[in-house]
Amino acid sequence: MHREDFPMLKKDIIYFDNGATTLKPQCVIDSVVEYMTNHTSNIHRGDYDAAVITNKLYDNVRNIVSSFVNCDSREVIYTSGATQSLNMVVFGYMKKHLKKGDEVLLNKAEHASNILPWIILSKQIGIVIKYVPLDNNYELTLENIKRCVTFKTKVISLAQITNVIGDVRDVYNIGKFCHENNILFNVDGAQSVPHMRVDFKNCYMDFLSFSGHKMCGPTGVGILVGRYELLEDMDPLCYGGGMNSYFEENGDYELKSIPTRFEAGTTPIAQVIGLGEAIKYLMKIGMDNIHEHEMKLKQYLLDKVKDIPNIIVYNTSSNSGIFAFNIDGVFAQDTSIYLNSYNIYVRAGNHCAKELKDEINIKNTVRVSMYFYNNYNDVDRLVDALRNSKDIFKIVL
Amino acid sequence: MDNDLRREIIMDNYNDPMNKGLIDDNSYLKTRTSSESCIDDLSFMMKIENNIIEDIRFDGEACAISTSATSIMIRILIGKTVDEAKKILNNYKNMIEEKDYDKNLLGELAVYDSISKQPNRKNCALLPNRAINNMLEELNKKNN
Ligand SMILES: Cc1ncc(COP(=O)(O)O)c(C=O)c1O
Numbered sequence: 001m002h003r004e005d006f007p008m009l010k011k012d013i014i015y016f017d018n019g020a021t022t023l024k025p026q027c028v029i030d031s032v033v034e035y036m037t038n039h040t041s042n043i044h045r046g047d048y049d050a051a052v053i054t055n056k057l058y059d060n061v062r063n064i065v066s067s068f069v070n071c072d073s074r075e076v077i078y079t080s081g082a083t084q085s086l087n088m089v090v091f092g093y094m095k096k097h098l099k100k101g102d103e104v105l106l107n108k109a110e111h112a113s114n115i116l117p118w119i120i121l122s123k124q125i126g127i128v129i130k131y132v133p134l135d136n137n138y139e140l141t142l143e144n145i146k147r148c149v150t151f152k153t154k155v156i157s158l159a160q161i162t163n164v165i166g167d168v169r170d171v172y173n174i175g176k177f178c179h180e181n182n183i184l185f186n187v188d189g190a191q192s193v194p195h196m197r198v199d200f201k202n203c204y205m206d207f208l209s210f211s212g213h214k215m216c217g218p219t220g221v222g223i224l225v226g227r228y229e230l231l232e233d234m235d236p237l238c239y240g241g242g243m244n245s246y247f248e249e250n251g252d253y254e255l256k257s258i259p260t261r262f263e264a265g266t267t268p269i270a271q272v273i274g275l276g277e278a279i280k281y282l283m284k285i286g287m288d289n290i291h292e293h294e295m296k297l298k299q300y301l302l303d304k305v306k307d308i309p310n311i312i313v314y315n316t317s318s319n320s321g322i323f324a325f326n327i328d329g330v331f332a333q334d335t336s337i338y339l340n341s342y343n344i345y346v347r348a349g350n351h352c353a354k355e356l357k358d359e360i361n362i363k364n365t366v367r368v369s370m371y372f373y374n375n376y377n378d379v380d381r382l383v384d385a386l387r388n389s390k391d392i393f394k395i396v397l
Numbered sequence: 398m399d400n401d402l403r404r405e406i407i408m409d410n411y412n413d414p415m416n417k418g419l420i421d422d423n424s425y426l427k428t429r430t431s432s433e434s435c436i437d438d439l440s441f442m443m444k445i446e447n448n449i450i451e452d453i454r455f456d457g458e459a460c461a462i463s464t465s466a467t468s469i470m471i472r473i474l475i476g477k478t479v480d481e482a483k484k485i486l487n488n489y490k491n492m493i494e495e496k497d498y499d500k501n502l503l504g505e506l507a508v509y510d511s512i513s514k515q516p517n518r519k520n521c522a523l524l525p526n527r528a529i530n531n532m533l534e535e536l537n538k539k540n541n
Contacts, residue, residue: 331459
């Protein structure tokens with residue numbers, strides 16, 4: 001779908017690395033170029049014409065995000081990406097509200113950005129991290145979560161879609177469970193928000209983090225959505241211009257209101273504008289259409305690789321456009337270099353989910369991650385390349 | 398070098414690498430390399446006595462290029478003095494980086510002489526180099 005919108009697809013490439021970052025459509029490129037060409041200016045002041053245009057576009061992105069994920073626009077904080085958003089939750093909110101012995105439930109399929117901050121916090125203040133076991137398909141179930149909850153459980157933090165296995169977690173029922181049990185629910189939406197409809201309020205989320213560049217937007221911008229009552233009691237991690245109302249020699253100061261108090265310094269203005277454009281673009285295509293299209297392609301790929309010997313697939317059941325595999329006996333990176341010789345772009349590695357190796361007993365996989373602009377022809381070419389992979393070392397060596 | 402022969406040497410060393418598997422021995426120098434730009438992750442250990450490299454061992458997960466280069470490098474370095482080893486490592490690095498080098502010192506390592514045509518694989522070929530240099534530096538620090 002919509003391949004003609006993407007300048008990079010004019011080249012003969014098959015882009016299957018959408019979990020890492022996505023291609024940019026012309027409308028997003030144009031919006032960034034337009035800002036840089038015709039109305040460059042800083043925000044927070046509107047004394048001249050270009051600044052008025054910029055301010056209006058910039059501020060409106062909060063409204064776009066709020067209708068996209070169903071939250072209040074004052075609950076939308078601009079960040080540099082999902083990683084910064086998650087760090088703000090852990091060190092801006094949790095550090096202030098958790099105490100020694102409080103338990104946080106994670107799981108081993110999480111991205112580094114939703115594990116390492118917690119590990120640091122546990123060293124700083126003594127919270128206890130517990131890993132909820134995954135089921136036989138390496139997926140996370142509410143039943144397993146319930147088994148790990150104790151009266152000390154204060155937070156459940158998880159990716160709505162994980163970036164290696166690609167399972168879609170039942171955030172509605174997990175959120176409801178958290179809500180009923182007074183547990184904070186922190187959702188990493190980096191892989192879900194770009195690919196399916198996500199509902200912040202309806203799923204009782206307390207925090208939701210995602211990145212612009214994984215959803216057709218520019219790099220360097222992301223979003224943290226936080227429940228307003230919680231944001232009132234969250235500390236900024238950064239202090240400086242743009243986020244204070246006043247400060248005095250004697251140390252008195254007052255911070256600006258929410259959400260600007262969390263956005264110190266000059267923010268990524270061009271990127272925020274580009275992200276707004278990207279979200280409008282995605283909403284026009286329809287998130288349900290995107291998800292459905294990816295699922296069709298994934299099923300088509302699964303059916304086709306079934307009869308190729310030597311292909312080990314790790315996530316046949318997961319409900320997203322992520323496909324994790326290895327060619328038996330071939331190191332993941334050799335496979336990705338081989339596929340590059342067919343102009344097929346995939347990713348090899350542990351995908352920042354370093355703890356997953358304990359669960360699947362294999363450290364590195366090759367990941368194909370799809371988006372709406374991939375088509376059956378892309379899958380066919382991947383399948384052909386895999387069929388020919390008997391001679392893989394003739395190509396890569 | 399003929400391409401089939403090149404591939405055969407690399408594949409032999411990849412499938413059946415020299416000295417793969419670590420041992421529990423504290424008299425060895427140790428290091429772990431993982432690179433920023435690729436996913437190879439190997440641990441190394443090396444024993445030096447009377448200025449002679451007695452043993453080098455490694456373990457971990459890495460691609461065909463880094464695994465085979467490590468295997469060949471180990472085969473060549475065992476039995477050499479520290480100074481001889483440094484000279485080989487230097488020449489090898491020069492070869493990978495397309496500078497002048499002395500082919501006679503490198504033996505089978507010459508199979509990587511055109512790796513620079515695949516810039517994304519230079520780091521793989523240089524992985525054993527970095528690891529062994531690390532350990533030699535550590536030795537230097539110890540001796541001072
Ligand atoms: C599940 C998940 N969480 C968080 C991140 C971090 O996103 P970013 O690097 O854009 O901050 C990623 C990116 O790979 C991810 O896949």
